[in-house]
Amino acid sequence: MLTNEETSFFKDKKQRKQLKVEKSKEKLDRYEAKQIQILEKQILETQAKFEKSNEKLDNKHQAKIAKLTANNADPKVIEEVKNYFINRKAYLNEGVEVALKNLSLAKQDLIDGLASAHENNIRINLTTIDYKISKINYKRSWKNLEKEADFSQYKGKEKQEKVRTAQKELFASGDMLWKPMGLRWEDYCLSLKNRWELWKSNTQIKIHQCSQWSFKEWVNLKIWTIPLWMYLSFVGILVATILTGIVEANMIYGPAILLTIAIISGVIFSKIPIWKKYFGGAVMGSMFVGAFLVYFGVISNPGKLAGVEWNVGHHVYASVEAWFKNQDFLSLYISVLLVGAVLLIPRKMIIKATGGFFVLILAGTLLGVALGLVGSLMTGMSVKNLILYYALPILCDGNGGGIQPIGKIAEKFGYDNELWVTRALAISTLASIMSVIAAAVINGVGKAKPSLSGNGKLMLHDIHTVDRSAKANDHTIASALLMILMIYMLSDLFEKAIFTEERIKILVPNFAWMIIICLLLNLFNVIPTDMKLSAEKINKFISKQTTWLLMVGVGIIYIHLDEFIKALNPEALFISFLFVLGATVGPMLFAKMFKFNAVESAVSAGLCMTAQGGSGAIAVLGASERMNLMPFGQITCRIAGSMILIFAAIAFAQWPPEGNEIVTNLGGVL
Secondary structure (H helix, E strand, O other), rough: OOHHHHHHHHHHHHHHHHHHHHHHHHHHHHHHHHHHHHHHHHHHHHHHHHHHHHHHHHHHHHHHHHHHHHOOHHHHHHHHHHHHHHHHHHHHHHHHHHHHEEEEHHHHHHHHHHHHHHHHHHHHHHHHHHHHHHHHHHHHHHHHHHHHHHHHHHOHHHHHHHHHHHHHHHHHHOOOOOOOOHHHHHHHHHHHHHHHHHHHHHHHHEEEHHOOOHHHHHHEEEEEEHHHHHHHHHHHHHHHHHHHOOOHHHHOOHOOOOOOHHHHHHHHHHHHHHHHHHHHHHHHHHHHHHHHHHHOOOOOOOOOHOOOOOOOOHHHHHHHHHHHHHHHHHHHHHHHHHHHHHHHHHHHHHHHHHHHHHHHHHHHHHHHHHHHHHHHHHHOOOOOHHHHHHHHHHHHOOHHHHHHHHHHHHHHEEOHHHHHHHHHHHHHHOOOOHHHHHHHHHHHHHHHHHHHOOOOOOOOOOOOOOOOOOOOOHHHHHHHHHHHHHHHHHHHHHHHHHHHHHHHOOOOOHHHHHHHHHHHHHOOOOOOOHHHHHHHHHHHHHHHHOOOHHHHHHHHHHHHHHHHHOOHHHHHHHHHHHHHHHHHHHHHHHHHOEEEOOOHHHHHHHHHOOHHHHHHHHHHHHHHHHHHHHHHHHHHHHHHHHHHHHHHHHHHHHHHOOOHHOOOOOEOOO
């Protein structure tokens, strides 16, 4: 369907692009040869260093054994010395094997990355031309078909069906590269319908199976791995202790109450499809259950009801508050998350992030704040409200590693912790939902404009590493827990005794110091591998098995539902949208400069920043069909998001609390 002039134009263009691809391939080949030469040199140097160390160790071993033999030493001592040198040699061998494996992986990453870059060049420069030709051919063919078929003789649904059938036939008869929006939308709706039908049929099958169960099978039904009869027994015990008034404010009753509520609420909300995907699933559901229990007076804060006689709801609140707030389980949870998140990110990934990737994160953050400022001028919002109640909640590391520690920082500057956390969670949830939707949109942009996408590849080549073999056992897990507690104590020491506000003229909170300490420990590689693995186990246990419990506690202690609902207004929608828009566009503007792909940059460096922590980042990566970017998403939401804690201290110092923001001695607000 192309004219002779158009055919000639596209042919010339394709030839020019082909030359461009070939020149690019030559550059990539030269770069590959140079980098492989460097890596091979490093491999030879590593092997030479190992041989030298091995020889030195053998000489030392022989000299020691000869000396002991000459001095008629006890044979047991000689045997122990031999075993010592054997272990030293095994450790040295493992070290060189790990080093050589990492260099081999780096070599393979380089080759794979450059091959991917070449494929990307072909797709951007050549495939896009075929795509444009396909689009022109289809549109012109469709115009001719419309004239011939005369669809105007049909009306309503019949006309729609005739048009759609003709479009499908025309698409199938062509090269099938460019697909009109109507057909793509129909495919999307069909996929939704198929998923719905599958879910419905699976549900019907499950219901039918349940209807056939015996009483024994029903009572042994498992909720969160707990048989139903056992869980109901736990509920009965809990209700009995509450009704008899023996509930005490200690660290036994508090977690028991929270975990019992969290199990049923988490299980229910994790099964609701739309809520699970867009509204935070079990995590946010558990928080709302806790908040509603307080809102409807089932549980109530006795500290805010002077002169009122205590009831069972007051005892429950006091018990939860004692463990969750007064005994500070929240600080333990945050510490485990922060230490584990930073220590477990590969060193090479952190080093890479200190370059161009952090620039992308910064670009998205700054543009988001800039657009937020424009929005605040349009709506009349103060800069203080914009920064404290929008920028900090949206850009921090979700709830556990961001909003909760910032709430504690706010409290140190005289703000009401509960009020700030309530507002912050509302805005963070709103921005996270928008981020997931934006991720799906940007995925569509990548498909429509292949030149902006790397098909899941963020940069030229990936980073893979291996470490020394190690296993976590009971002792190393206990040691890792001690390490986490000591890092918390050291950060407290820095905040309250060494780098105090009086000395450095700014309050740097202990959680910010924890991030700095862990970054340095990771970069200098001073933590043994077995302790890192143990910290990972503690991190997984705390983050996966106590997050529902934590969120029920947050809902009970910190969330004021009426304030939460007030925070979700048209102004909040508009400002949150501007932050998400800025975080999306910012990285895309600088991606090419630092040899990153635009779509992947927007997803990993932008939207993972505005999403709600690790779970929000997973939702964003899932919606964008780029789960392989998880390590970079974790750098964004964990490290960059955690850095917001430092800026939070500066922001709260800059703007003292006013009016109802001020906390009173009784725990209420003025």
